Amino acid sequence: MGFYILLLILAMGMLSRSKLVMLTASILLIFRILHLQRFFKFLSNNGINMGLLLLVMTVLIPFATDQVTLKDLKDTMTSFSGIIAILGGLLATKLNGMGLNLLKVEPQLVIGMVVGSIIGIIFWGGVPVGPLMAGGLTALFIKILGLL
Structure with missing residues (x-):
């Protein structure tokens, strides 16, 4: 059944013109066809950390290449938009943590997040940044709806 779900995800990636979704589904399909499932456990255990690394x-490259100066840093940290960016970072990390916990408890929700991401790419011009934020928002929505 997983093979057909990966084919469906590949087709949805093609429909949405998401190279990332197409490449990922293709690699996993090739692993299945070549009986390389032993790599699934490694990826399952380490993939998120490798991807986050x-x-x-990538995000820190401007610091490593001296494109961002201490003055730039100070100006950003003391500006209104910089302070809002700090708050956004705080909220995003909290939601990402909630998403990671949700995906550990209910991994089947990934399918809904992938479908939602692909719909977002096709109709809203979205960018598939990753399942953690989708999981975080899903966890937040579940908590809010649980309170109602």
Whole structure:
């Protein structure tokens, strides 16, 4: 059944023109076809951390290449938009943590998040940043609806 779900995700990635979704589904399909499922456990255990490592490295490159100065940093940290950015970062990390916990408890929700992400790409011009934020928002929505 998982093979067909990956095919469906591949098709949805093609429909949404999301190279990332297409590449990911294709790699996992190839792993299944070549019976390389032993890598699934490794990816399951380490993939998020590896992806986050690359993402954080990418974000920090302007510091490593001296594109951001101490003055830029000070100006940003003391501006209204800089303070809002700090609050956004705080909220995002909290939601991402909630999303990670939700995905550990209910991994089947990933399908809904992928479908929602693909719909967002197709109709809203969205960018598939990752399942953690989608999981965080899902966890937040579940909590809010649980209070009603």
